């Protein structure tokens with residue numbers, strides 16, 4: 001849980017706050033079937049109840065709430081199965097195996113089409129590295145120098 | 157004490173522990189002309205293959221009930237002959253449908269599944285055997301030492317690399333992708349059939365504290381497939397004369413090499429001074445000297461019980477204390493007044509290996525409670541009927557049944573004392589479901605939990621491999637970095653049990669490798 005308005009009060013009207021929760025574990029299917037609105041709301045209720053145990057009165061302070069299960073995440077931003085890393089970060093899908101063996105160099109089977117999401121090496125998180133690495137590979141293919149590239153974190 | 161002890165200076169080497177690895181090490185050292193003494197705490201040699209009468213007239217041949225990884229180089233070199241003329245099928249039962257029966261070496265032909273499914277299984281098997289073959293190159297020698305990679309290591313790496321690309325880049329890629337996967341994801345990639353998936357899930361995790369979906373669980377299946385029988389990977393057998401014939405074969409090889417074996421002789425201390433071992437002190441206080449001490453016992457026994465911690469160092473003893481070595485398998489011996497009949501199973505297949513596992517999910521769910529110190533309430537198990545191969549184990553007409561039951565964690569939250577009767581009942585009920593009527597023919601049932609195995613076999617944790625066989629306790633980390641090449645921080649003291657590279661099971665490799673390493677004169 002983080003409360004970003006403690007750092008940036010402009011995110012909410014004066015005196016109000018914004019809070020964001022990441023909740024483990026929330027599979028893309030519920031007992032093998034798709035999520036329903038009722039499942040989502042029930043899951044939200046479980047989470048609120050648990051937070052309220054640690055923070056009495058929490059429930060009464062909620063002005064507005066949005067809940068995104070993997071279903072909503074997939075629908076809204078197109079992440080397959082709502083996986084926030086665009087694919088598990090397990091050894092069989094890391095390094096030279098990311099996203100799949102044979103295509104770990106940001107190039108795809110189609111000439112001129114490159115991939116640079118979190119599904120590519122080195123993976124997910126707000127990091128910029130897959131994009132920067134991909135850009136370096138594109139420059140290499142174009143036979144352009146890459147000394148002028150800035151560091152990923154300078155861009156972000 | 158007897159006369160040879162007074163001339164004790166005459167020993168070139170003392171081996172502690174007469175398990176098959178201790179005996180293999182002793183035989184190899186003896187054959188090179190060294191004068192070797194083996195000291196065994198129990199009243200008989202054989203280690204985990206030490207048999208016992210568990211009910212009047214009924215004998216168990218020990219913990220291990222079949223062979224699948226006895227190394228052909230070891231047996232050839234030591235002149236051990238253990239063979240069987242009959243192939244041993246594996247039948248997977250769910251207590252309901254027709255059994256799935258794998259014939260030949262790990263499913264050359266399969267009854268009870270469609271031709272397509274059998275072909276898919278063979279494709280998966282062949283791929284895994286190819287990959288296991290790459291890893292196998294590292295088993296027959298000491299694991300490479302970081303910072304001291306020698307020519308022979310480079311040759312092994314090169315041949316592994318060559319083996320990998322020989323079949324083309326695709327195979328190499330697949331190996332690097334799959335190596336650390338879990339067995340469940342691999343099974344899902346290739347297979348549809350519940351019980352075939354259940355079998356590979358069971359075989360990958362037997363004896364290891366992992367469920368099929370735990371990361372790296374495929375390593376357990378690779379390990380099984382590095383074993384071979386009659387030149388075929390993935391086979392299994394019970395030798396002529398049964399498992400009771402295995403320990404005597406190792407004993408004979410050792411004695412032929414002039415080795416002296418003393419049983420009922422517990423070692424109390426390994427004498428070490430300023431980093432050099434020079435002998436042992438027995439539990440009764442007698443001291444025997446030798447320049448080479450081979451500890452073919454659990455590494456924790458060697459370094460937490462027998463060696464003064466001041467000699468081996470705090471960091472080293474701490475790393476051994478952190479060794480994960482809690483057993484997961486219970487051993488059941490049952491005396492039956494007749495040969496049992498498993499549902500829908502052909503009589504001839506009763507002489508094979510019988511695995512009770514419905515699905516991969518059952519194996520996974522059986523693992524769940526073990527994570528929290530509880531036993532499985534719906535356990536999976538591997539069964540053989542030992543008296544079919546060795547009639548001397550039971551009175552005529554009667555039969556013995558041996559089962560390895562998973563999961564039974566060493567440290568049970570409720571304590572085994574209190575829980576054992578319930579676990580036994582659950583296991584016997586499971587047997588009854590798969591072999592209706594078997595309960596009525598039970599004369600006696602004897603269950604050994606890992607806690608019992610620990611006490612009865614001098615085996616810390618009661619663990620199959622003398623320490624988890626997982627990525628962090630393999631190769632250069634087996635049992636721990638500073639003792640991974642059979643040498644230890646103490647000069648003249650070597651490790652040679654299943655706790656050393658390459659690990660457990662009746663293979664003879666840790667003992668034989670250790671002896672070869674000692675004979676090569678290599679320094680740590």
Ligand SMILES: Cc1cc2nc3c(=O)[nH]c(=O)nc-3n(C[C@H](O)[C@H](O)[C@H](O)COP(=O)(O)OP(=O)(O)OC[C@H]3O[C@@H](n4cnc5c(N)ncnc54)[C@H](O)[C@@H]3O)c2cc1C
Pocket residue numbers: 172173174175176177178195196197198201202203204205219220221222223224225421422423424452453454457485486487560609613614615618619620621622652653654655659660661662663666
């Ligand atoms: C329940 C169970 C079932 C198994 N089933 C199979 C199977 O079906 N097939 C298979 O291949 N493998 C099986 N295994 C694995 C296999 O039995 C072991 O990996 C193997 O026995 C290890 O051999 P070892 O010689 O290294 O050690 P051990 O066989 O454990 O021998 C060590 C010896 O050292 C002695 N000792 C200990 N302390 C001292 C001391 N202070 N002084 C003197 N002596 C001492 C012990 O008494 C023992 O005899 C099974 C293991 C278990 C636990």
